[in-house]
Amino acid sequence: MLSAYITHPDCARHDMGAGHPECPERLSAIHDRLLMAGLLDYMVPHEAPLATPAQLARAHTMSHVRELIAQAPTQGHRFVDPDTLMNPHTVQAALRAAGAAVLAVELVLAGKAPTAFCNVRPPGHHATRDAAMGFCFFNNVAVGIRHALDVQGLDRVALIDFDVHHGNGSADIFRDDDRVLMCSIFENGIYPYSGAEDNGSHMVNVGLPPRSGSAAFRAAVEKRWMPALENFAPQLVFISAGFDGHREDDMGNLGLVEKDYAWVTRQIMDVAQRHCQGRVVSCLEGGYAPSALGRSAAAHVKVLIGAE
Numbered sequence: 001m002l003s004a005y006i007t008h009p010d011c012a013r014h015d016m017g018a019g020h021p022e023c024p025e026r027l028s029a030i031h032d033r034l035l036m037a038g039l040l041d042y043m044v045p046h047e048a049p050l051a052t053p054a055q056l057a058r059a060h061t062m063s064h065v066r067e068l069i070a071q072a073p074t075q076g077h078r079f080v081d082p083d084t085l086m087n088p089h090t091v092q093a094a095l096r097a098a099g100a101a102v103l104a105v106e107l108v109l110a111g112k113a114p115t116a117f118c119n120v121r122p123p124g125h126h127a128t129r130d131a132a133m134g135f136c137f138f139n140n141v142a143v144g145i146r147h148a149l150d151v152q153g154l155d156r157v158a159l160i161d162f163d164v165h166h167g168n169g170s171a172d173i174f175r176d177d178d179r180v181l182m183c184s185i186f187e188n189g190i191y192p193y194s195g196a197e198d199n200g201s202h203m204v205n206v207g208l209p210p211r212s213g214s215a216a217f218r219a220a221v222e223k224r225w226m227p228a229l230e231n232f233a234p235q236l237v238f239i240s241a242g243f244d245g246h247r248e249d250d251m252g253n254l255g256l257v258e259k260d261y262a263w264v265t266r267q268i269m270d271v272a273q274r275h276c277q278g279r280v281v282s283c284l285e286g287g288y289a290p291s292a293l294g295r296s297a298a299a300h301v302k303v304l305i306g307a308e
Contacts, residue, residue, distance in 0.1 A: 003305040004107045004116035005043035006100040007031070011120045014093035016085040017077055021251065021288035022122065022135040030119050030284070033294030034301060042307045044113065048100035048120055050092070051143055055102055058146035059139050059173050064130040068094075068137060080132045094122055094137040097283075101144025101238075104281040109152050109236070115304050117241075118283040119297075125167035125240045125285050126192060134165070134192060140283050141238050142173045148236055149179050158183065158234035160225070160268055162261075163242020163285045164252030166195035170240065171203060178202045181232040183225040185217060187245065187252050204228045210253040214260050217245075221264055226271070233275045237268060243287030243296040251288050258292075258299040265303040280304060 012024040034040050056065045069091050071078060077085040097120040104116035124141060126134030141159060148154045159174070161167040161184035171194070174180040181202050186195055188207040195205045206220045243261060245254035272278045282304055287293035302308050 004113035006046045007119040008048040008096040010096045011093045013089035029290040029294040030297040033298045048096040050095040051098035059142035061130045098138045098143040101140045105148045115280045123285040127169040128172040154235045158237045161240035164245035168192045168194045171198040213255045229271045237272045237280045239282040240285045241282045242285035246292040248292035249289040261296045262299040
């Protein structure tokens with residue numbers, strides 16, 4: 001059975017202006033690398049649907065959903081925060097990105113795909129229940145996870161976040177939901193300056209100092225994530241797949257390389273094989289150096305779909 005590859009042309013129409021790092025070219029950098037590596041031959045393409053208000057409301061307040069839609073400009077750009085802008089196509093792209101996570105859940109849980117990769121933007125893990133921020137508008141993984149729990153009837157979903165920035169929005173949404181185990185690794189001292197306060201029985205957040213490199217990253221996964229994941233025994237695993245910890249990406253300074261993303265994906269897949277029939281959904285978050293992003297995402301997807 002082939003894995004699912006979910007994307008949509010609308011996701012490239014969201015644009016925050018010339019020179020902005022979260023640019024449409026991120027999607028083509030990944031797609032082109034997957035194509036060149038022959039990995040798309042192992043995947044079935046799907047167009048991301050639009051998330052519905054009911055699906056969004058499981059992760060966000062309806063006031064946030066309504067206000068964000070109402071803020072959409074008819075031309076030009078509108079600032080949501082100093083680094084996050086909307087253009088006339090932003091809402092459509094954000095609805096597609098969240099809808100991709102919902103579709104991925106349905107495909108994987110129905111046995112129509114063993115795993116899914118959502119090559120979508122805008123990213124989502126900084127979006128809180130009631131606010132857009134940090135390039136994010138709706139929290140894509142949170143919308144997908146709540147769909148798995150509240151609609152598909154699962155009891156335990158693990159969220160793995162290896163973006164260089166802490167997923168403060170995901171932590172905000174799942175802080176009081178012990179059906180979700182959130183495991184994250186991020187760089188200390190950079191945006192959004194959070195993470196340490198979110199540790200708890202179902203949150204395993206590991207902040208690493210700058211220039212930690214591969215050894216520290218892998219040790220944190222083995223010592224902190226793996227025991228918690230084994231004890232939790234997830235029925236489905238979600239990945240917030242951010243590749244901005246790469247040493248060529250100036251949005252962070254962890255010093256990771258493609259082999260690290262392949263390695264951590266392998267650890268996640270091993271857990272998923274033991275506990276949930278290998279069911280994994282991965283959604284793109286960060287990664288802003290196009291070449292490094294494409295190479296890292298390809299290394300991740302190669303393991304995700306079992307093409308190594």
